[in-house]
Every structure is written in C-alpha cells, then in structure tokens.
Amino acid sequence: MAKYYMGIDVGSVSTNIILMDENKDLHYKKYMRTQGKPIEMLKEGIGEIERDIAGGEIAGVGVTGSGRYLANIIVGADIVKNEITAHAIAGLNFIPEVKTIIEIGGQDSKIIILRDKIVVDFAMNTVCAAGTGSFLDRQAIRLGIDIAEFGGLALQSDNSVRIAGRCAVFAESDMIHKQQLGHNQSDIAKGLCEALVRNYLNNVGKGKEILSPVMFQGGVAANIGIKKAFEEALGEEIYIPENYDVMGAIGVAMLAKEEVKKKGKTNFKGTSIHNINYRVSGFECDGCSNVCEVVEIHEDGRILARYGDKCGKWSNSIGENNIKLA
Numbered sequence: 001m002a003k004y005y006m007g008i009d010v011g012s013v014s015t016n017i018i019l020m021d022e023n024k025d026l027h028y029k030k031y032m033r034t035q036g037k038p039i040e041m042l043k044e045g046i047g048e049i050e051r052d053i054a055g056g057e058i059a060g061v062g063v064t065g066s067g068r069y070l071a072n073i074i075v076g077a078d079i080v081k082n083e084i085t086a087h088a089i090a091g092l093n094f095i096p097e098v099k100t101i102i103e104i105g106g107q108d109s110k111i112i113i114l115r116d117k118i119v120v121d122f123a124m125n126t127v128c129a130a131g132t133g134s135f136l137d138r139q140a141i142r143l144g145i146d147i148a149e150f151g152g153l154a155l156q157s158d159n160s161v162r163i164a165g166r167c168a169v170f171a172e173s174d175m176i177h178k179q180q181l182g183h184n185q186s187d188i189a190k191g192l193c194e195a196l197v198r199n200y201l202n203n204v205g206k207g208k209e210i211l212s213p214v215m216f217q218g219g220v221a222a223n224i225g226i227k228k229a230f231e232e233a234l235g236e237e238i239y240i241p242e243n244y245d246v247m248g249a250i251g252v253a254m255l256a257k258e259e260v261k262k263k264g265k266t267n268f269k270g271t272s273i274h275n276i277n278y279r280v281s282g283f284e285c286d287g288c289s290n291v292c293e294v295v296e297i298h299e300d301g302r303i304l305a306r307y308g309d310k311c312g313k314w315s316n317s318i319g320e321n322n323i324k325l326a
Contacts, residue, residue, distance in 0.1 A: 001055060001057050002021065002053075002055065002056045003021065003022055003056070003057050004019040004027060004028075004053065004056050004057065004058050004059065005019070005020045005021075005058070005059060005060045005062070005253045005254075005256050005257045005260075006018070006020075006049075006058050006060070006061040006062070006075075006253060006256070007062050007064075007086075007246075007248075007251070007252045007253030007254075008062070008063045008064070008065075008075065008077075008249060008252070009064050009065040009083075009086070009246065009248035010038050010041075010063065010065040010067030010070065010071045011034060011066055011067065011105060011106075011248075012034060012106070012108075013034060013105060013106030013219075014032060014034055014105070014106065014219065014245075015032045015033075015034045015038060015041040015042065015065075015067075016029075016030065016032070016246040016248065016249040017029075017042075017046070017049070017249060018030075018250055018253055019049065019056075019253075020250065020253045020254070022257075024093065024254065026243060026250070027053070028049060028052060028053065029243065029246055030045045030048065031246060032044065032045060034067075038067045038070060039070070039074060039278045039280070042075065043273070043276075043278075044274070046271050046273060046274045047275075049271055050272070058268055058271070059257075059260055059266055060078045060257055060259065060260035060266045061075055061076070061077045061078055061253075061256055061266065061267070061268045062077060062079045062080070062081065062086075062254075062256030062259070063075065063077040063079075063080050064080070064081050064082065064083055064085075064248050065248060068080050068082075070297070073297050073307075074269075074273065074278065074297070075268060075269060075273060076266075076268050076269035077256070077267060077268075078256045078263075078267050078268070079255050079256050079259045081251075081252050081255055083103075084110065084119060084122050084124075085251070085255075086247075086249075086255070087101055087103050087110070087217060087251055088101065088112050088114060088119050088251065089251035089252075089254055089255060090217075090241075090247040090248065090250040090251035090254065091112070091247065091251075092114070092117055093250070093254060094215065094239075095213050095215055095239060095241075096117065097213055098114055098214075098215050099113070099114055099211040099212065100213070100214045100215070101114070101215050101217060102214065102215065102216045102217070102218075102230065103216075103217045104132060104200065104216075104218045104220035104221070104226070105132065105218045105219055105220065106132060106134050106137070107132055107134055108124060108132060109124070109125045109132055109200055109204050109218070110122060110123065110125075110204065111123050111200075111204045111205050113209065113210075121208060123204050123205070123206075124204070125204045135192075135196060136150060136192065136193075136196065136220070136223065139192050142176070143185055143188065143189065145189075147223075148222075150189055150193075150223060150225060151193070151222070151223040151224035151225035151226065151227075151228075152225070153186050153189040153225070154186065154189040154190040154192070154193045154224075154225030154228070154229075155190075155224060155225055155228060156186040157184075157187045157189065157190035159187055160187055160191045161178045161183045161187045161188050161190070161191035162191055162194070162195075163188070163194075163195045178191070189225060193223070193225040193226050193228070193229040194229045194232075194233075196229070197229040197230050197233050198233070201233060210234060210236075212236045212237070213237075213239055214230075214234065214236050214237070214239065215238075215239045215240070215241065216230065216238050216239065216240050217240075217247045218244065218245070218247075219244075219245050221240045221244040222244070227240065276300055277299075277300055278299055278304075279297075279298040280295060280296070280297055280298070281295075281296045281298065282294060282295045282296065282308070283296070285309060285313065285314065288311070290310050292308055292309045292310055292311075293308050294306055294308045294309050294314045295307055
C-alpha cells in the first residue's frame with residue numbers, strides 16, 4: 001500500500017492541502033480560497049482525498065499557517081510549525097543553496113534569510129496591503145483585467161509609470177490619476193508591479209542582506225510581471241519552484257514524515273473527519289485582568305478543544321495534545 005504524507009497550510013486567504021509520497025513527489029495538490037470558512041475548506045479537501053486515494057495510506061500529517069492550531073484540532077496533526085520554518089524547509093528541498101526566500105501571499109508577505117541551510121533572519125508584513133497579492137487583485141479589477149493577465153500585460157510595457165507604492169490607499173489614488181492622464185494599461189501595470197516590489201524591499205526587506213540564490217514563493221509568484229520587477233530591482237535571477245503556491249504545505253509534510261519516523265505512529269484522525277459536524281464558538285474569560293477570548297471547537301455536539309487562554313485554565317480542562325508546537 002502506498003504511503004502518503006499530508007501537508008496542510010491554512011491561511012486567511014487560501015487553504016492548501018498536498019499529499020507527498022516517500023520520495024517527496026506530489027500526488028495531490030489543492031489550493032482553495034479560505035473565504036472565512038477554514039473548517040469547511042479542510043473538510044472539502046480531505047473529503048476529496050478520501051475519494052481519490054483509494055488503496056493509499058496517510059502515514060503522517062503536518063499543519064502550518066495562521067490557522068494551524070485550528071487545523072491540528074480538526075485533523076490530528078503529527079507536527080505543527082510556523083510558516084517561516086515550513087517555507088524554509090520546502091525552499092531548501094528545491095534549491096539546497098538558497099540564501100533568500102521571498103514569499104508573497106494574498107494578505108501578507110515574508111522574507112526568509114538563510115545561511116548554510118539555516119534560517120538566520122526573517123521578517124513579515126501583515127499590516128500594509130501594498131506589499132501583498134490583494135493589492136494587485138484590487139488594481140486588476142480597477143483596470144478591468146483578469147489578475148491572470150496582469151503580469152503579461154506588465155511585460156508589454158516599454159515605459160513604466162512610477163506609482164507611489166508606500167501605501168495601498170495612496171497607490172490606488174496615484175494609479176487613478178495616471179489613468180486620467182491617459183497612460184496606457186501596460187505602463188500602469190508595470191508601474192504597479194514595480195510599486196509592489198519597492199514596497200516589499202523597503203518594508204519587509206529593509207536592512208536584510210539579500211543574496212543569491214533568491215527564490216520566490218507564494219501565490220504572487222505566478223505573476224511574471226512581479227518576477228521581472230524583482231529581477232530588475234535586485235539585479236539577480238529569481239527562481240520560482242514548480243509548486244510555488246503550496247510550498248508551506250510541502251515543507252510541513254516533509255517535517256511530518258520525519259516526525260512520524262521518529263515516533264513510529266501518526267495522530268491523524270482519518271479521512272472520515274469530513275463527515276463530522278464542527279461548530280466554533282467563543283467567550284471572554286473574566287477570571288483575571290487578561291480577559292482572554294477563549295475559542296471552543298465543538299464536534300458533533302461535544303466540546304473537542306478550547307484555545308486562546310493565556311493561563312491554560314480552559315484549554316487544559318479538555319486535555320493537552322502531545323504534539324510539538326512552534
């Protein structure tokens with residue numbers, strides 16, 4: 001029976017699930033819009049896996065992303081890791097000598113600095129939209145083009161228009177002004193790509209020593225206009241892995257494979273979890289001045305888990321998972 005390792009990356013914009021075999025080859029890959037419904041997306045992806053991998057065994061599961069603790073409660077993960085670690089592991093698997101990883105998603109962006117295969121520095125932007133994919137999505141709508149066409153349109157430009165990119169609001173106003181002046185769409189598209197790259201380098205990349213090889217990961221890596229803008233700004237070739245959009249899931253699946261080998265078993269609850277009814281509720285604990293917001297996960301009418309309390313009063317009353325958190 002074939003053995004697979006599942007990697008799950010639950011983010012605010014997308015939920016990614018992959019299955020990897022013993023040789024690190026992908027057999028399943030699903031990129032879904034989270035749409036504020038991470039549990040439903042997890043159930044949909046795992047239900048699809050149950051139908052598609054008849055005769056296969058899921059030998060281990062790893063979870064990452066901003067929703068990793070929720071995902072762990074639902075699926076029963078063997079390892080829970082932050083996005084920095086997951087993306088770094090996947091990047092090193094693609095280019096073992098990689099020194100810089102640029103990761104830009106829909107709602108946030110990251111830079112990971114590696115030396116001798118070790119993460120030595122990183123930074124994240126979770127505040128300003130001007131350095132993320134949502135910025136380009138919004139401007140593509142205003143330009144009346146599909147986001148998939150955006151990068152190709154930018155490459156047609158011979159004379160880009162400089163657009164203020166320090167703030168998403170100002171950038172949009174500046175772009176509208178450039179449209180009113182009569183600049184063509186390709187020049188504006190290239191200007192927007194350059195604005196996003198400037199924003200990224202001046203904020204996320206500020207003070208970082210960006211050395212080659214440089215890898216570009218995340219959903220925005222699909223935009224060839226952004227890739228070109230990075231290459232022009234850095235004077236370096238930018239490498240994009242085949243599965244650039246699910247690298248976090250790949251990295252944590254690799255970590256799950258190693259973890260299961262060490263402990264000899266998996267915590268995975270099985271693919272049938274897609275048939276279970278889950279409900280999320282919350283309350284504020286007034287037991288101390290922290291006033292923690294405690295989240296409860298209900299499984300078929302019973303409380304499966306609680307989290308969010310700083311002291312452990314509520315989460316420990318359910319029972320602790322014997323799992324590595326990072």
